[in-house]
Amino acid sequence: MDLAIATRPVQPDDDERLRRLWPRLSRDTVYRRFHAPLRRLPVEAVRRLVRVDHDLREAVVGVVGGEVIGVARYDRSPSDPSTAELAIVVEDDWQGLGVGRQLLAELTRLAAERGVAVLTATVQPDNEPVLGLIRRLLPDSTVTPDGDVLAVRSALPRP
Template sequence: MSVQDWPRSTSAVEFGCSLDIRALGQPGDRDRLKGLCPRLSARSRYMRFHGALNELSETFLDQLMDVDHDLREAFVALQGEEIVGVARYVVAAESPSLAEVTVLVADAWQRQGIARHLLSRVRESAVQRGITGFRASVLPSNEPAQRLVNAVAPDHHVFRTSDGLGFRWSHSDPASRRHFARTTAAESSTPAASP
């Protein structure tokens, strides 16, 4: 399935305005993604990238844009032409059924359910490709990310990593399946945007 075939969705009720959620890869997305970094606070950049980062280098942008919509997938939330959030998965080298997930939302848009919505889309895409396990690396001081994992994957396992905490969960965990089913049902009731 090509990136143009992915469904688009909006939810004026959930986010308080119209947001477009779609796969990364449309013309102009590289510049839109680059424009997200200046809208992040120093704390948000540190929490997501586990270090100080003032702007996205061209090499790093290449990595972020490297999606094949199979082993590497990303979804973006847009308000107009501006990316306000992005979530992605990358299949782990050690197992084709395990994926590393990340999410980032611009400061002005945080705490509105956008990260949860993006992760739901990432999970839906991954599960369609046979991925059943997920993991995420989080700094110990990143309490919002830890709460997000607790919300989307109540049956997760926590482990120590070299730079913080690792979370691992399975789509087959009963609580995760229930949450996914509720989120998917809620998404299917939102109106579709025109392409």
């Protein structure tokens, strides 16, 4: 695979690219990202993915050949804007090639520049690729059991 992956903030016209990404995700990838066996991406979910203000809500996409192959996003907590929840998904054929690392690095840089001090995430206990990615990029993260998932909390270094 050609590893010329461009990362950039999501744009309003990415909605169709995100719709085309969906069928390229395996059921396992969908389940790990959404914690549910979704069969289709609801239209409102696509709208929410592309309608960001690039401050309280941000999304960064990985693009190859004009197609979105991955998305990393954060949503700030309404009660504490210095904390934001992150999520990431990478197309199956591109997993294990550094796309997630590139997306998460860009997202954490943007978050820190905008005053986010802590990133949180909910991860399934057997999602070793994401847990490993978090350990490598955010080594001071704490991971604690929270029911049947893991709660991740990562302080961001100041820019």
